[in-house]
Amino acid sequence: MRRRVALVTGVTAGFGEAAARQLHDLGWHVVGTGRRLERLESLGSALSERFTPLCFDVRDPSACAEALDSLPDPLRAVDLLVNNAGLARGLEPAHQCDLNDWQQMIDTNIKGLVTITRLISPEMVHRGSGTIINISSIAAVYPYPGANVYGATKAFVTQFSLNLRADLHGSGVRVTTIEPGLAQTEFSVVRFGGDTERAKAAYADTDYLTAEDVAEAICWVAELPSHVNINRLELMPVSQSFGAFPIHREPRDES
Ligand code: NDP
Ligand code: 8X3
Numbered sequence: 001m002r003r004r005v006a007l008v009t010g011v012t013a014g015f016g017e018a019a020a021r022q023l024h025d026l027g028w029h030v031v032g033t034g035r036r037l038e039r040l041e042s043l044g045s046a047l048s049e050r051f052t053p054l055c056f057d058v059r060d061p062s063a064c065a066e067a068l069d070s071l072p073d074p075l076r077a078v079d080l081l082v083n084n085a086g087l088a089r090g091l092e093p094a095h096q097c098d099l100n101d102w103q104q105m106i107d108t109n110i111k112g113l114v115t116i117t118r119l120i121s122p123e124m125v126h127r128g129s130g131t132i133i134n135i136s137s138i139a140a141v142y143p144y145p146g147a148n149v150y151g152a153t154k155a156f157v158t159q160f161s162l163n164l165r166a167d168l169h170g171s172g173v174r175v176t177t178i179e180p181g182l183a184q185t186e187f188s189v190v191r192f193g194g195d196t197e198r199a200k201a202a203y204a205d206t207d208y209l210t211a212e213d214v215a216e217a218i219c220w221v222a223e224l225p226s227h228v229n230i231n232r233l234e235l236m237p238v239s240q241s242f243g244a245f246p247i248h249r250e251p252r253d254e255s
Pocket of ligand 1: 009010011012013014015016033034035036039056057058059084085086087088108112135136137138179180181182183184185186187188190
């Protein structure tokens with residue numbers, strides 16, 4: 001019998017690495033991507049021949065196409081696509097942000113995700129089966145100061161996924177968005193430009209989600225019977241919830 005193939009973007013850290021490990025342990029052949037070759041190689045050594053590394057930047061459409069074209073025939077029929085590669089850069093208010101950071105988030109979280117989806121989905125539709133899991137965020141739904149473009153890219157991911165599901169209706173292909181809250185990965189180190197102390201503070205004295213928690217959700221969605229589609233799945237640590245609407249107040253001149 002043909003082994004199931006999962007293509008997971010961004011397996012060199014965080015959710016992607018944990019998902020690659022868990023899917024591999026469930027018997028999937030995992031094609032794992034990322035820009036850091038040495039991390040891909042060390043993950044490959046920890047797994048088995050059922051792991052195939054692909055080193056490329058999702059922001060480069062030609063590199064995406066070339067990498068996927070380089071796969072041997074048995075790995076071209078992707079049963080599960082996990083669009084996970086992504087990042088946040090900065091937490092400044094919009095008017096103080098670095099425009100390059102905004103462009104990097106748009107190029108990675110939006111353009112990279114749609115490029116991979118466009119390359120992989122036709123074969124799934126042709127075969128009449130497959131699952132696409134897009135990693136969004138609670139930032140897609142709940143605004144917070146400093147989320148500006150990051151949250152907007154994730155809102156795109158959530159809405160794109162719903163629209164993709166509408167387009168693929170009747171094709172047998174499933175589409176799910178997973179929207180995690182606070183989770184400890186390399187996310188905050190990247191967001192704060194390598195400032196590990198600031199990143200550590202984001203997770204201090206609280207029970208955050210782990211990469212393994214999110215990977216479990218990915219595996220659960222992927223392993224459900226083929227007639228079940230989870231549309232959106234939002235998860236947070238118990239220690240996180242919602243803020244009130246802030247009201248700006250200042251004394252009014254009543255004269
Ligand atoms: P990590 O920083 O730990 O991992 C991010 C992964 O994305 C890495 O493997 C990285 O690989 C890859 N990646 C980033 N940019 C590119 C690129 N241009 N090309 C290819 N790969 C890239 O973060 P997380 O695991 O936390 O993040 C995974 C996803 O989850 C992201 O989409 C993030 O927005 C989302 N998320 C994270 C939350 C959190 O609190 N941690 C909560 C909600 C959503 P490499 O650097 O080797 O290229
Ligand atoms: C990452 C979670 O709350 O930092 O998407 O935006 S949050």
